[in-house]
Amino acid sequence: MIGHVHRPAGYRRAPMTSALRYLALAVAAALFLVPFYLVLRNGLATEAEIAAPDWKFFPDTIHWENFAELFSDPSVPLLASMGNSVLVSVLQTVGQLLLCGLAGYGLARIPYKHAGKVFYAIVATLMIPAAVTFVPSFVVVSSLGWLSDLRGLVIPGLFSGFTAFLFRQYFLAFPKELEEAARIDGLGHWGTFWRIVVPNSGNFIAALAVISFIGSWNAFLWPLVIAQDQSSWTVQVALSSFLTAQNLNVHQLFLAAAVSILPLVIVFVTLQRFLVRGVAETGIKG
Amino acid sequence: MKTSNAKAFWLFVGPFLAGLAIFAYLPIGWSLLLSFFDAHNTVTPTEFVGIDNYLDMLSDGAFLQSMGTFTLFALFIVPLTFVLSLALALLVNQISFARTFFRSVFFLPTACSYVVASLIWKLSIFNGLRYGLANTVLSWFGIEPIAWTVSTDPPWYWLVLVTLRLWLQLGFYMILFIAGLQRIPQHLYEAAWIDGAKPGWQTLRHITLPQLRATSVSVVLLTLIAAYQAFDEFYNVLGSADGYPPFARPPLVYLYYTALGSGGQDFGHGSAGAVILALLIALVTLLQGRLFGFRRGE
Numbered sequence: 001m002i003g004h005v006h007r008p009a010g011y012r013r014a015p016m017t018s019a020l021r022y023l024a025l026a027v028a029a030a031l032f033l034v035p036f037y038l039v040l041r042n043g044l045a046t047e048a049e050i051a052a053p054d055w056k057f058f059p060d061t062i063h064w065e066n067f068a069e070l071f072s073d074p075s076v077p078l079l080a081s082m083g084n085s086v087l088v089s090v091l092q093t094v095g096q097l098l099l100c101g102l103a104g105y106g107l108a109r110i111p112y113k114h115a116g117k118v119f120y121a122i123v124a125t126l127m128i129p130a131a132v133t134f135v136p137s138f139v140v141v142s143s144l145g146w147l148s149d150l151r152g153l154v155i156p157g158l159f160s161g162f163t164a165f166l167f168r169q170y171f172l173a174f175p176k177e178l179e180e181a182a183r184i185d186g187l188g189h190w191g192t193f194w195r196i197v198v199p200n201s202g203n204f205i206a207a208l209a210v211i212s213f214i215g216s217w218n219a220f221l222w223p224l225v226i227a228q229d230q231s232s233w234t235v236q237v238a239l240s241s242f243l244t245a246q247n248l249n250v251h252q253l254f255l256a257a258a259v260s261i262l263p264l265v266i267v268f269v270t271l272q273r274f275l276v277r278g279v280a281e282t283g284i285k286g
Numbered sequence: 287m288k289t290s291n292a293k294a295f296w297l298f299v300g301p302f303l304a305g306l307a308i309f310a311y312l313p314i315g316w317s318l319l320l321s322f323f324d325a326h327n328t329v330t331p332t333e334f335v336g337i338d339n340y341l342d343m344l345s346d347g348a349f350l351q352s353m354g355t356f357t358l359f360a361l362f363i364v365p366l367t368f369v370l371s372l373a374l375a376l377l378v379n380q381i382s383f384a385r386t387f388f389r390s391v392f393f394l395p396t397a398c399s400y401v402v403a404s405l406i407w408k409l410s411i412f413n414g415l416r417y418g419l420a421n422t423v424l425s426w427f428g429i430e431p432i433a434w435t436v437s438t439d440p441p442w443y444w445l446v447l448v449t450l451r452l453w454l455q456l457g458f459y460m461i462l463f464i465a466g467l468q469r470i471p472q473h474l475y476e477a478a479w480i481d482g483a484k485p486g487w488q489t490l491r492h493i494t495l496p497q498l499r500a501t502s503v504s505v506v507l508l509t510l511i512a513a514y515q516a517f518d519e520f521y522n523v524l525g526s527a528d529g530y531p532p533f534a535r536p537p538l539v540y541l542y543y544t545a546l547g548s549g550g551q552d553f554g555h556g557s558a559g560a561v562i563l564a565l566l567i568a569l570v571t572l573l574q575g576r577l578f579g580f581r582r583g584e
Contacts, residue, residue, distance in 0.1 A: 021381060025381070032453065035411070042409075051417050053416065055417070102301070106299040122303070129567065131515040131538060132567055133310075133564060134538070139329045143329055161306065189297075193298075214397065218401075225542075236401045243409070244527055254406075264397040
């Protein structure tokens, strides 16, 4: 951290510069918060207030009844699609970390003559982002009969070459002494991994978990292609179909958006430490 | 001992590799195959057409246009993201009071999806009606409402799409830049100060920017690759129940409507398009590896 080092005396900037800096930050912060304000304002207002000729800063009375209206409307499968999103995101996060974590550890720590070839076979998949091959992936998943099916939404996303690569890099830097002690105590690779390595990697795993969860929750193109029946929609597909079909009132749409963001805002506020680390960790690869 | 290592290796890596084979290699292989067949509404085609699908795609004005759309989008979004996220990082990094607060505010949009952002941009900020936020602000200056998302002359929809993506991704790249800034050794600045360099533009140009080279390369490539895969906001902002307008179709939107659109599923052409796009992006990645070395977590 920069704060540890004392800057030379006189290095301190003029108070004017500092004030300008805060002014710029405050303006930028206000702009960044405008969309959140709009979600709340529109979600808790009436149609008339939203379309008022003079901008209404906030509805005169907060229309809490909009919630009841939204959730009691049988033509709006918001809760069901939220449920699907929770299921898909949790399963995908856990499954991806498990499979990629195991693979990363095997590649980093188990001596095997073909390990190099396997590593290159995995790294090669990093050259082509999954989104670019969504058409052929759709073909494979539909041939498996997994359209509009939880398996089709979750399983193809589990095998992330990038996550396996990140785990490998992390395990390469993991202190060997800990593992050697475990080996002396008679643990095999499997036991060492679960009893020594995983319990000591909590921060790293949490960082990747937060990133993976947010990615799953916000994913759109793949669920759009796979979840064709309304019963299998994730919340993003549901919102998108409300938006493009315009069959809902504006306040309902915005309230639905607010509800869809809520789980992530909770994750964001409680786990931001891991999220920031996760971004720094995953973004650095390039 | 050797065989037990081999066994253990496959126990750890085997399940992952099997999945990768089915969901990464198989689709790529299958699409290579499909791309040489007439595959309308079937994934097990029989009519071999050679390279016709490729020739069709490369002579298809709409496909080439989608590459043009991507290029234009990238020309806006890559430099703007770079400059603005660096500016935010520098500002946040230089203050002592409320630093976490500002960082969190700029980072908060990361929690939003492109669908939610599209909803806000399309229906509230740039809805083209008199009571939309942008048009309300314009009206204070006596400017008539603008039909943001449907106007092609001038193409205001670019303003909608670019600001939307900036809002969503600036915080992410700001975090990368902050991480990069905090790795710069403090003594460099002290030495520069002793040598008489003025804090500000001089140290930014001669210390900060050169020291951020690795992060800068990452940010440019990540934003470029992300722009190449743009789909969500284009689909949701410009698409409607009546379909998608003929303009502003980036490659994945074009591919989506070719392969899975309402006009029937055309996997031959869709696969040929996917192969071309995959080759192009693999080429960029390889060039990057050539130019900057295979970089590992720093």
